Amino acid sequence: MNFSVRMSRIKPSAIRDVQKKISQRPGVISFAAGLPDPDLFPLDDLAAATEETIHKHGKVAFQYGLTKGYGPMIDTIIHRMKSKENVEALPENIIMTTGSQQGLALCAMMLLEEGDIVVAENPSYLGGINACRPYGVSFIGVDTDDEGIDTELLDKILRENRKVKLLYVIPNFQNPTGKAWSLKRRIAFMEVIRKYDVLVVEDNPYGEIRFEGSPVPSLKFMDTEGKIVYLGSFSKVLAPGLRLAWICATSEIIRQAELIKEGWDLQCNQFCQVQAVEYIQSFDFEAHIKKIQQRYKSKCNLMLEQMSKEFPENVSFTRPEGGMFIWVTLPEHLDAGTFLDIALEKGVAYVPGEFFYADEGPKNTLRMNFTTVSEEKIVEGIKLLGQALHGVC
Ligand SMILES: Cc1ncc(COP(=O)(O)O)c(C=O)c1O
Structure with a gap:
């Protein structure tokens, strides 16, 4: 079949292969999911x-x-951008998208040419990277520490690579690491990008799930030049099945997105938009989000507690203040991909971290989700994983 060149650039999702492997073992306690708690x-x-x-x-x-x-959904988003992010948006600054995954795909199609460079955090959300792959771009990963992206390294990369067109970042409770950028780092980031002709996609599906610490302003709030394309989503605070998300950006960008969307799917699911507006207007959405924060906080704390108790001392992990994931680092000699088979034998699963890198990533990391597994299973699963780790560490 004579498929387009673009198709040859698309990679099958390695994470899906892991999920398939896990599904072949009924009864396994899986921390590999990336889903909100359906309860x-x-x-x-x-x-x-x-x-x-x-x-x-x-x-x-x-x-x-x-x-x-x-219309009423766009008004709802304008109101939320003001109340949550202190961002003044007009209707021409907003377009609804079918999940923020479509927002990512729209940005990629709108901006990227063959030979361009996309800069992303190391590691990052694979769906964001994969949305860019069809356009024949290359990727540069920028390392992150506990405060966020390394802005000195970013500055150097942007200075040396004039073909960088797009930066993709997740400053709040990132998928996969669960880390959030500090205010100082966000300010430093904005100072760096002001110097270059680049656009930044700020992907923020987890920002509202902060269960510890104080909120930090979004990059969009600090943006005075229209360089930030902000992606918001109802997937993690309401239900991902609705596939409701939005882009907030300059009117010029939104007009282009609208042109592309006309050719892709004409519009987002109209029924779900009316339904979500009806829900938000009739019920206490903020109380619902608080409930999610409390539940995730208690599950995250339980998992962290169990990890401290059950894991060997040379295994470290992040302590997220929100979101859905904990990032675990094993001793350097261990390969989390190979170790997965041992963990599966024990009856527990996770996603190896190397899959979250655009290119080669270290092999000794893994992502753990704490939202979909019950408290009981968290205790049991971490105990099993701890036993498996003691066998190899
Ligand atoms: C960082 C990030 N961006 C985007 C998405 C896609 O979300 P949506 O359901 O809004 O398409 C996800 C999904 O897990 C994600 O983790």
Whole structure:
């Protein structure tokens, strides 16, 4: 078959292979998922909002809508950008997307040419990197520490590589590490990017799931030059199945995104937009988000406690203040990919960290999710993983 050159650049997801391996072993306690806790979906409230959507707004909800998004939904986003991020947005600064994954794909198509360079954190969300792959770009990973991206290294990379067009960053409770950038690092980052002709995609699906510490301003809030393309999503605070997310950027960028979206899918799911607005207007969404924060906090703390108790001393891990993931670093000689088979034998699973690097990454890291497994299974699973680790460390 004569597929396009773009297709040859797309890589199959290594994480999916891991998931497949895990699914072949029923009963395994899996920390490999990247999903929100389904027990927290507000099903009764969503059922009531769905009734209203059909009976009160059915003729709008089942009809085609605007490519940019349903008017009351755009108003809701403008309000949330102000209340959550202190960002003043106008309707021309917002477009709804089918998940922020589509926002990433839109940005990639809009901006990238063959030969361009994309800079991302090391490690980063594979879906963001994969969205750029079809366009024949290369990647440079910038290391991060506990405060965020290494801005000195970033400055050097941008100075030496004039073909960098796009920076992809996740400053809040990053997938996969769970780390959040400090305010000082965000300020330093903005100072660096001001010097170069680049755009930054600030992907923020986890920002509202802060369960420890104080909120830190987004890059978008600090942006005076329209260089930040902000991606927000309802996936982690409401339900990913709705596939509702948005881009907040300059009107020029939003117009381009709208043109692309017209050719891709005309618009986001109209029913889900009406349904989500109905839910947000009729129920206490903020109380729901607080419930998610409390539940994730207690699960995260439990997992950290168990890791401290059960893991060998030469295994270290991040202590996230929000989000859904903990990043574990094994002694250097260990390969988390090979060790996965030993862990699976024991009855426990995770995702090897090397898959979260655009190019080669260290082999001794792994990602653990704490949102989908019950408290009981967290205790049991970490004990098993600890036993397996003591056997090799
Ligand atoms: C960092 C990051 N960006 C984007 C996405 C995609 O989210 P959405 O469901 O909004 O498409 C995910 C999903 O896990 C993610 O972790």
